[in-house]
Amino acid sequence: MSITLTEAAARHVTRYLSKRGKGVGVRLGVKTTGCSGLAYKLEYVDELSPEDVVFEEHGVKVLVDPKSLAYIDGTELDFVREGLNEGFRFNNPNERDRCGCGESFRV
Template identity: 85%
Template sequence: MAVTLTEAAARHVQRYLTKRGKGLGVRLGVKTTGCSGLAYKLEYVDEAAPEDLVFENQGIKILIDPKSLAYIDGTQLDFVREGLNEGFRFNNPNERDRCGCGESFRV
């Protein structure tokens, strides 16, 4: 499996990389934090780290560190607008529970 992007997420990433004028793609991962234990992290990257696993979807390179892949394998990254708010949403089939504040999750 791998991580995939919706068309909306791919368009948003491509627009941002174009606006920046550089960039290889996005790095996705997890970090330990919050009430449920894990939180997603996403950053734009200009070059791959030696340990990164590189996937490509919708023309966008997605870099993932091997430790995070176990938690996010099969995840679909979406970009949504709800009212005045917009942002990335992780649709992760591995999530068993999410904290009330929505900042962290458990697998």
């Protein structure tokens, strides 16, 4: 099981944590929502939880709860800039379908 980050994503997370002045990494998970059923959730983390599964890439920790891991195993987290927009992109090999608005997915 693995979650990976591109160098661009790791740089962005490292910069943001530095600006915040605290934090141990990011938590990646899924929640039930949207027209396709699941949506990604990503948040900065200040403390590890005992149930967290921890992955580390390019010096950045990615924490995942065990329930979400089944849906996002193998996902690569990227940070992209497209024109004036920027944000995280989830390259998840388990995705079978994505809703038209791009807010949710199905495995």
